Amino acid sequence: MNQDALKKEQYIKMAGSAEQRVRLYHSKYAGSGLLKKASRLLKYRTRYMNYLLSRIRGRQKNVNVKTFWGRNYILPLPDWDSLFPYYFGTLGLEEQPLIKFLIRNIKKDTIFFDLGANYGFYSALVSEFLETGQVHAFEPNPVTFSYLKMSLNGVEKVILNQLAISNEEKRISFYEPSGKYHSGGCTTIYPLAIKYFEQYREIHVDSVTLDDYTKIHPLPSIIKMDMEGGEFNAIKGGVETIRKCHPIILLEVWAGERGEEFSMDAVQKLYELDYKSYRLEEDGSLTFFPKVTVRWDHTGSDTLNFVFM
Known part of the structure; x- marks a missing residue:
């Protein structure tokens, strides 16, 4: 087994250990x-107390987080998207x-586009396996991007873009749910915001198309x-x-009515x-899934990631 394969096996084991801690949390706590x-x-002590106090006070608290493979980065509490990285x-x-699919399938020369990078977990993970490849991370939320920049700015082979990817190159509206600690819940889609957010704040962010971006940057492989x-x-x-490079596309799909309204047009396109389309199995392997729907009974999750190749 070569060094690259050994490294991937080590990461799979570390990912599995972290996953078991998440499963224990769900089953007992x-x-x-x-x-x-x-x-x-009693179980999580200081970590839980920090999270609880940040919610009670309604004030943001920055914490240092270590990923399962040992990278340090900074996240804000009480954001829901910080919870599992902070604990596990x-x-x-x-x-x-x-996570397992990416560990197994990233190559040294992969060009990875992370659309909706949030705090950069996937961008950081993919960068661990690159030599001649690159990560291009896109995050339009200015506050979230500031954390992405704190954690990954200067990381070799990671290019950070405070941009939305859309069908136009211009300033567009961006909607943040008010009173919610969930950075990953922001959207550029107005009908979604008015239907699913009790209240929201509208800001404006820069957007670019993939076609324009790739005129001056490498074509993506994933x-x-x-x-x-x-x-x-x-x-x-x-x-x-x-059409030019037929990249692997990793697409998050919502279940139910929300999926019918806001996921299925992307699937059909x-x-x-x-x-x-392929369904991801627990070990990161793929099963051919001829027609993605928004109803599934093998998981209780409101979202699933599907692989398109």
């Missing part, structure tokens, strides 16, 4: 009620198959899309690029571009 909160306090150095259960309903616009603005 997650939930509402005083008993559950007391059990979390990894993401939630619904992301574990994708694109991860987690854009809270913005995936269809990203694909529309990248048709030329996608990829089928029109001659993609086939």
Whole structure:
């Protein structure tokens, strides 16, 4: 076994250990009620207290986090998207198959586009395996981008872009749910914001199309899309690029009514571009899945990541 394969096996083992800690949390400590909160306090002590106090006070607290492979980065509490990295150095259960898929499939020369990079977990993970490849991370939220920059600025082979990817190159509206600690819930899609956010704040961010971006940057070999309903616009603005290089596309799909409204147009567009869809298994392997729907019974998650190739 060569050094690259050995490294990947080590990362798979570390990812599996972190995943087991997440599963233990869900089976024994997650939930509402005083008993559950007391059990979390006894188990996670300072970490849980920091998280709880930041929620009670309604004030942001920056914490140092170490990923399961040992990279340090800075996250804000009480953001929901910081919770699992802060406790366990990894993401939630619904992301574990994708983590393993990437570890197994990233090559030394991969060009990885991270659309909706958030705090940069996937960008950081992919960068661990690159030699001649690059990560291009896109995060339009100015506050979230500031954390992405603190953690990954200067990291070799990672290019940070405070941009939305859409179907137009211009300033566009960006909607943040008010009173929610969930940076990953922001969207560029107005109908989604008015339907699913109780209140929201509108700001304006710069956007670019994939087709324009790739005129001056390398073509992607893998694109991860987690854009809270913005995936269809990203694909529309990248048709030329996608036809030219046919990258692997990792697409988050919502379940139920929200999925019908805001995920299925992206899925259908990829089928029109001659993609086939695959379901991610727990170990990161793929099973051919001829038609993605927004109803699934093999997981309780509201979202699933599918692989299009």
